[in-house]
Every structure is written in C-alpha cells, then in structure tokens.
Amino acid sequence: MSDIKITIIDRDGASHEVDAPTDMNMNIMELVRAYELAPEGTIGICGGMAMCASCQCYVVNDVDLPEKSDDEEAMLSEAFHVKPNSRLGCQINITPEIEGLVVELAPEY
Amino acid sequence: MIKTDILIIGAGPTGLFAVFEAGLLKLKCHIIDALPQIGGQLSELYPKKPIFDIPGFPEVLAGDLIKNQMEQIKQFEPGFTLGERAETIEHQEDGTFIVTTDKGTQHHANAIAIAGGLGSFEPRKPVIEDIEFYEDKGVEYFVKDPERYRGKRVVLAGGGDSALDWSIFLANVASEVTLIHRRNEFRGALDSVEKVQELKHQGKIRLITPAEVIGLNGSEKLESIDIEENGAHRKLETDFLIPLFGLTPKLGPIANWGLEIEKNAIKVNNALDYQTNIPGIYAIGDVNTYPGKLKLILCGYHEATLMCQSVYQRMNPGKKYVLKYTTVSGVDGFDGTRKEAEKAVVKSID
Numbered sequence: 454m455s456d457i458k459i460t461i462i463d464r465d466g467a468s469h470e471v472d473a474p475t476d477m478n479m480n481i482m483e484l485v486r487a488y489e490l491a492p493e494g495t496i497g498i499c500g501g502m503a504m505c506a507s508c509q510c511y512v513v514n515d516v517d518l519p520e521k522s523d524d525e526e527a528m529l530s531e532a533f534h535v536k537p538n539s540r541l542g543c544q545i546n547i548t549p550e551i552e553g554l555v556v557e558l559a560p561e562y
Numbered sequence: 563m564i565k566t567d568i569l570i571i572g573a574g575p576t577g578l579f580a581v582f583e584a585g586l587l588k589l590k591c592h593i594i595d596a597l598p599q600i601g602g603q604l605s606e607l608y609p610k611k612p613i614f615d616i617p618g619f620p621e622v623l624a625g626d627l628i629k630n631q632m633e634q635i636k637q638f639e640p641g642f643t644l645g646e647r648a649e650t651i652e653h654q655e656d657g658t659f660i661v662t663t664d665k666g667t668q669h670h671a672n673a674i675a676i677a678g679g680l681g682s683f684e685p686r687k688p689v690i691e692d693i694e695f696y697e698d699k700g701v702e703y704f705v706k707d708p709e710r711y712r713g714k715r716v717v718l719a720g721g722g723d724s725a726l727d728w729s730i731f732l733a734n735v736a737s738e739v740t741l742i743h744r745r746n747e748f749r750g751a752l753d754s755v756e757k758v759q760e761l762k763h764q765g766k767i768r769l770i771t772p773a774e775v776i777g778l779n780g781s782e783k784l785e786s787i788d789i790e791e792n793g794a795h796r797k798l799e800t801d802f803l804i805p806l807f808g809l810t811p812k813l814g815p816i817a818n819w820g821l822e823i824e825k826n827a828i829k830v831n832n833a834l835d836y837q838t839n840i841p842g843i844y845a846i847g848d849v850n851t852y853p854g855k856l857k858l859i860l861c862g863y864h865e866a867t868l869m870c871q872s873v874y875q876r877m878n879p880g881k882k883y884v885l886k887y888t889t890v891s892g893v894d895g896f897d898g899t900r901k902e903a904e905k906a907v908v909k910s911i912d
Contacts (some may be wrong), residue, residue: 493851494826498680498811504607505810527749531721531807533689535744562686562810 457549462513462557463490473547481542481556482508495561501543506532508542509559516554518545534559564641566592568873569661569671571648571816574602576847576862577677578631583870585638585896586886589877592641592669594648594661596682596814601628603679606809617860627859637895643667647682649815657842673842673873676821676828677862678849680811688719688805692778700784701803711736711802717787719775720806721745726754728806733766740768740798742775742789775803819843827851835872836865842876844869 456472461484463469471488473479479487482497485508499505503524509532512518518540521529525544529535539559545551568584570577573595581591599605601624609625616622622630646663651674653659661669685703687693693701705711705728716736718729721743727750729741741758748755761767770791777788779797786799813826821838822829828845830836832852836844846869847862855861874883892902 492826494680494813499603499607502608502611505808507810523747524749526745527721527747530743530745530747533686533807562689 455549457547457552459484459547459551459553460513460555461485461488461490462555464558464561475547475549477547479547481510481545481547481554483543484547485542485558491558491561496558497543499543503528503541503544506541507561509534509539510542510556511536511559512538512540513555513557514553516551518551518554532559533562563660563668563670564592564643565670566590566641567671567877568592568673568675568870569594569659569669570675570677571595571661572602572677572679572847572849573597573600573642573644574677574679574847574862575604575627575631575859576679576866577602577675578628578635579863580675580677580846580866580870581635581638581640582631583867584873585635586888586893587870587874587883589870589873590640590896591638592643592671594643594646594663594669596645596647596684598645600632600642600644601625603811604628606683613859615858615860637893637897637899637901639896643669647814651819651843659842672877673844675866675869675873676816676838676843676845676849677847677866678813678816678845680848681813681816682811683809684812684814685805686807686810688775688807690775690778696778696780696784696803699782700780700801701778701805703805705732705804708732708735713737714801715799716740716802716804717742717775717798717800718804718806719743720808721748721750722806722808723750723754724808725806726750726758728804729767730754730757730761733761738768738800739766740770740800742770742773744772744774746771775805778803813849821845824851827855834868836869837872844872 456474459473460470473484485491496507498507506528525541567589568591570593573593584591604624612621646665648661649664650662658672712735715738717740718725719742733739762769773789773791775787776790779786786797828850830845830850836846838845846865848857894900
C-alpha cells in the first residue's frame with residue numbers, strides 16, 4: 454500500500470511534509486512522534502485514548518476528516534488553546550482520504 | 563524516618579512488580595506516589611480500559627491488573643507513602659540516600675528505583691492571565707479540605723467527573739456553588755450528571771454553560787471572575803475558583819536530581835541494570851530511555867527484575883547468588899506465609 458503526504462507545522466512554526474503510511478493503523482499523533490516533530494513526553498501522553506489533549510492540532514486546509522467522536526468533543530471542551538478547527542491528532546487515522554492534510558500542532562501546556 | 567532497602571518512586575505496574583522481584587531476593591521495598599491511590603496511569607487515566615499485551619492475559623482491565631499485582635506483592639509487605647511527591651534527595655557518605663517528600667516525610671534507602679512513568683500527575687492549569695498570582699488566594703486545583711469552603715461562594719470549572727462530583731459534594735457545604743463548563747454536555751458517570759441536574763433544579767447548584775472563565779479580579783485575593791457566556795461578558799463574585807481540568811504528568815523535582823535527562827526521560831544503562839548516571843539510582847519503566855526503548859508495561863517488568871538483581875549485588879558485594887525459579891523454590895513472604903508447588907506423591911500402585 455502506498456504512503457500519503459501529510460504536512461505538520463511544529464510548535465516552532467516550521468513546516469514538515471512527511472510520508473505517512475496508510476497500512477499501519479497509525480494516526481496523526483503517532484506520525485508526529487515517529488518523525489520526532491514534538492519532544493517525547495509532550496505529545497500522546499495518554500497513548501491515544503482522547504484523554505489528555507496533548508496532541509491537539511489545528512486543521513489548516515480543507516480536507517474531509519472523520520467526524521469527531523463524543524470522547525474527542527468532550528476532551529476538546531476541557532482543553533486549552535482550543536479553536537474551531539481544533540482536533541485531537543490521535544483521533545485522525547491516516548487513510549488515503551486525508552492525502553495532503555496540513556495540521557499545525559497546538560502549543561504545549 | 564522510614565527505612566527500606568529499595569525506595570521505589572511510582573506505584574504503577576512497573577514499581578509494583580519491582581516489589582515482587584525484590585522480595586524474592588529478600589529486599590524490602592517502600593513506594594512513594596504523588597497520587598493518593600496505587601496504580602499510576604492505569605488507575606488514574608484508564609482503569610476500565612482493557613490491555614491486550616500482558617503475557618498470559620489475553621485481555622485484562624487496567625484496574626484489574628493493578629489489583630492482581632497488589633495481591634501478588636502482598637506477601638512482601640511493601641510500605642506506601644501515597645499522595646506525596648518525592649522532592650529532594652540527599653546522598654549519604656555510606657552510599658545510601660534520604661528522599662524527602664513535599665510533605666516532609668523522610669525515607670532512608672540503600673537504592674532508589676524511579677518508576678515514575680511520565681512523571682507525577684499535576685493539575686492542568688487553565689490559560690487565564692495572572693492565575694498564578696491567585697493560587698492559594700482563592701484559586702485551588704484540588705479540593706483537599708471541604709471544610710475550607712463552608713459558607714463560602716465557590717465556582718468550579720470543568721466538565722468531567724471530578725467537576726461534577728465536587729459540585730455535588732460542595733452543594734451541601736458552600737453557601738453558593740456554580741459550575742461553569744464550555745459545553746452543555748458533561749462527560750461523567752450518568753448518576754453524577756443526573757444528580758447535578760437535580761441539584762440545579764433545587765437551586766443548590768448554578769450551572770453556567772456554555773461558558774468559560776476568562777479573567778480573575780481581586781487586589782489581595784480572588785474577589786470575582788470574568789465569564790464569557792455565548793459571546794457576552796459578565797462578572798461573578800466568588801471566594802473560590804476551583805478549575806478541574808484533569809491531571810497531566812510532569813517529571814517534576816526528579817529532573818533536578820542531577821540525573822541525565824534525554825527526551826523528557828532518564829537515561830539508563832540498558833546493557834546492564836538500568837542504573838542512571840548516579841550509582842544506586844535506577845530508572846525503570848516508562849520514565850527511562852535507552853537505545854531501542856519501548857514504553858510497554860511488559861518491558862517495565864523486565865527492567866524491574868534486572869534492577870533488583872543489581873541492587874542485591876550492590877548491597878551484598880561478593881555474596882554468591884543464583885537465580886531461582888518460583889516454581890522450584892516457592893515464595894517466602896516477609897509476612898511468614900509461604901507459597902509453593904504441591905509436592906509430587908511417590909507411591910506404588912498395587
């Protein structure tokens with residue numbers, strides 16, 4: 454299966470276009486960790502259970518993403534620095550449909 | 563002063579298992595944890611979630627794994643200092659250590675095993691200007707002593723279980739309880755949500771949703787807060803604001819112990835015994851890092867086992883020992899109990 458391109462804007466504002474595998478059941482939070490675009494221990498703290506919001510990111514471009522689950526909505530309602538385009542990276546699976554997605558990591562807190 | 567052989571910092575699965583392996587080597591353990599209960603993340607974050615990669619358990623709930631581990635180490639009578647954070651370490655001339663918690667409890671140990679996971683859990687503080695100034699002057703992140711709030715006006719902020727539960731509890735203590743949340747929906751146990759609903763109808767809890775606390779006012783201490791509700795701003799007088807937005811782990815004071823830190827984790831010697839750059843201080847489980855590190859519970863168990871063997875050598879230089887199997891040798895607890903395999907019967911058949 455082929456990889457797709459995803460662009461991550463890190464917390465310092467630098468943009469990284471990376472290859473993201475669609476066949477390893479990975480999500481955006483894991484992609485950021487795999488490429489070490491945020492220091493370990495500052496992202497994916499809960500492991501990807503939508504329970505900590507450390508992987509909050511802002512969706513920059515218009516790509517069709519899966520709807521937010523109740524868990525994700527609830528977590529974002531308790532997170533900080535939330536904007537209308539906020540998502541939890543751990544809840545966005547890497548699939549061919551999100552090719553070209555650009556996300557910006559929310560500040561660490 | 564509490565005296566022990568191995569002082570374990572962190573009561574998660576790795577720290578608990580270390581008690582067992584230490585016990586087999588007749589080493590006593592004492593555990594410090596910042597949380598009031600044992601289990602670390604497994605109890606705090608996901609007690610009801612299943613884990614599928616514990617050898618021998620096709621599926622086990624995180625909370626049950628901790629319960630089982632506690633049962634497994636009961637024989638070795640570990641001591642616990644819970645609800646306190648390990649703060650400072652003093653190196654003694656004889657190579658031992660004294661660790662003091664934020665509440666002043668002192669522990670004297672021959673070796674330290676840091677099994678702190680991602681760190682000690684600290685409250686997530688909302689992003690509000692000057693909030694640090696008002697901490698302990700009206701802004702509190704924990705409800706430690708409910709009596710403090712008797713007859714006072716209290717505002718709680720948050721949408722999870724703790725915000726709901728404390729609103730319910732304080733409804734009968736405080737003179738006025740207000741719960742502010744960014745959405746109309748709350749994430750909590752159904753009966754807590756229903757109870758808050760009921761108290762709201764009785765006029766015992768004021769609910770302000772969807773709304774957010776955006777400012778704090780008061781010269782000496784908190785006097786009022788600014789709220790944004792549906793785009794409109796208003797002021798609300800209060801004595802206390804209790805933001806309850808969950809906990810986040812921070813490496814905390816351990817980061818100042820002179821240990822080599824890399825990627826928010828403690829560097830250890832994985833070729834040997836998971837010892838840090840300071841002899842006698844080990845780091846095991848999610849808190850450590852080394853080439854190829856995997857943050858898995860099962861890796862933490864392995865690391866704990868090797869750490870204990872190393873501490874034994876450190877405490878008993880030159881004393882001979884070979885690894886024993888529990889199936890063969892059984893398990894002798896410090897409490898006088900013994901577990902062992904049933905003896906085979908040797909008997910002729912007529």
